[in-house]
Amino acid sequence: MTEVVEVFVPGHVTGLFSVHRADDPARTGSRGAGLTLSDGVTVRLEPADDRSVELDGRATSVDPVDHVLDTLGVDAHVAADSDLPVGSGFGVSGAMALGTAYAANTAFGCGRSDNALVRVAHEAEVSSGTGLGDVVAQARGGAPIRLEPGAPPHGRLDGIPETDRVEYLTFGGLSTEEVITGSTDVLSAAGEKALDRLVERPTLPRFVDASRQFAREADLLTPDVERVLDDVEGASMAMLGETVFALGTSLSEAGYDVETCEIHPAGATFR
Ligand SMILES: Nc1ncnc2c1ncn2[C@@H]1O[C@H](COP(=O)(O)OP(=O)(O)O)[C@@H](O)[C@H]1O
Ligand SMILES: CC(C)(COP(=O)(O)O)[C@@H](O)C(=O)O
Numbered sequence: 001m002t003e004v005v006e007v008f009v010p011g012h013v014t015g016l017f018s019v020h021r022a023d024d025p026a027r028t029g030s031r032g033a034g035l036t037l038s039d040g041v042t043v044r045l046e047p048a049d050d051r052s053v054e055l056d057g058r059a060t061s062v063d064p065v066d067h068v069l070d071t072l073g074v075d076a077h078v079a080a081d082s083d084l085p086v087g088s089g090f091g092v093s094g095a096m097a098l099g100t101a102y103a104a105n106t107a108f109g110c111g112r113s114d115n116a117l118v119r120v121a122h123e124a125e126v127s128s129g130t131g132l133g134d135v136v137a138q139a140r141g142g143a144p145i146r147l148e149p150g151a152p153p154h155g156r157l158d159g160i161p162e163t164d165r166v167e168y169l170t171f172g173g174l175s176t177e178e179v180i181t182g183s184t185d186v187l188s189a190a191g192e193k194a195l196d197r198l199v200e201r202p203t204l205p206r207f208v209d210a211s212r213q214f215a216r217e218a219d220l221l222t223p224d225v226e227r228v229l230d231d232v233e234g235a236s237m238a239m240l241g242e243t244v245f246a247l248g249t250s251l252s253e254a255g256y257d258v259e260t261c262e263i264h265p266a267g268a269t270f271r
Contacts, residue, residue: 025123175182
């Protein structure tokens with residue numbers, strides 16, 4: 001049991017969402033849509049007597065990771081390397097939870113299935129208040145549409161069958177927990193409306209358009225984000241962070257200093 005297991009999990013930006021709560025964390029989640037990213041998180045896990053978690057070489061603590069290890073009943077050293085900043089709407093916590101679930105299952109021979117591991121990681125995110133829909137999206141890849149909330153066997157996914165280059169720009173973090181545990185009626189009404197528009201025509205241009213409308217109606221824009229959205233027609237906000245994303249080259253063409261990646265073609269994978 002000294003095997004080191006490495007898993008890559010794509011980042012995920014949500015463009016629009018609504019919140020759906022239930023007593024069971026596996027049935028709790030969001031409906032909505034987003035993009036998985038070729039920039040993501042590589043999780044390296046090694047069985048250990050004492051549990052420790054590292055992010056980009058620094059000791060830290062990530063609740064959903066602890067939750068996953070507790071559920072599987074194991075202790076390990078988890079070292080994550082992230083292309084993306086944590087807390088800025090890229091689903092880094094979900095990626096760490098899902099990567100830990102896959103890697104621990106292999107390293108400890110837990111014998112769980114894909115769906116079971118997605119469920120463990122989803123429940124960990126929901127219980128920690130760090131996410132509602134990132135994990136199921138990150139397990140799928142592409143441009144996931146979350147039609148029904150929750151983990152397998154409850155949630156239901158579809159997707160936008162297209163790919164593109166993605167540009168993004170981060171000004172800082174937003175507390176996911178504060179937003180999703182606060183009053184979400186206005187946000188969810190806007191999210192349901194935006195999802196209906198996307199499902200009617202599931203294309204990337206419609207996704208960006210519906211996301212922009214959602215971000216404004218849900219009242220989530222910060223001044224920095226709003227300034228860029230006013231300036232660049234094809235840009236929207238990554239939920240939930242002070243982050244702007246766009247497809248193609250619209251941000252860089254407008255003169256912004258951006259990071260670049262692609263829509264990721266697949267879900268979490270062993271390295
Ligand atoms: N350096 C860090 N900065 C911000 N959050 C961190 C850091 N290290 C660990 N964390 C933990 O990571 C989680 C971030 O969750 P969240 O805000 O949902 O981020 P993301 O949008 O990247 O998924 C929280 O549980 C937080 O306690
Ligand atoms: C938007 C959010 C609720 C949080 O995303 P993040 O801040 O990246 O953890 C996401 O999990 C979703 O359900 O769409």
